[in-house]
Amino acid sequence: MTNDEIRGFIENSIGENNVMLFMKGTPNQPACGFSARTAGALNALGVQYAALDILPDPRIRQELSEVSGWPTIPQLFVKGELVGGSDIVMEMFESGELAELLGVEQDEAPAEIEEPPTARRPIGLENNLE
């Protein structure tokens, strides 16, 4: 896969998925605490989202950061717009803004998100990297 093809895949993922999370690892097996917390917040809100593991090829992260202008992982996009990384997502989760943005109800007290997150719709870019 060329860099342009990877970038195209990333841009399509952002365009085609209302809630799109780029992370290290998968929602079931996050490979980094920041990614785990971000996926956990989405899981706690019960929203359906697509997730892409950036680890299988370093070019995924390079191209993603060029597309988004954001240097770190994870990155959450909602309706094609970058919402932020784990700091912003967690602040918005705790304040209720994330639930509002995603159009879901949130309990008064944010749910604990330490439990292992469950996968929603992993995307298998790694299967297309040859």
Next chain:
Amino acid sequence: MPTTEDLKSRIQDALPGAQVAVEDLTGGGDHFRAEVVSERFAGLSRIEQHRLIYDVFGAEIGGPIHALSIKTATREVRDDQR
């Protein structure tokens, strides 16, 4: 290896007058957390506020600075939360 003092002074240089606290999360000199209070953030979205901090370090983020967790606030917001 960057130190908390390096990060703090570089953020303060970029945002004069900012109150900056930097913590080394692991003690390893590569995972940091920065809390920054600055008037420069007024009227900016969170994304824009965090970008101001990331821009100070450019390509060092993801390189020598493996992770930089950021919390930003304007003075008003922080005072409200006290």
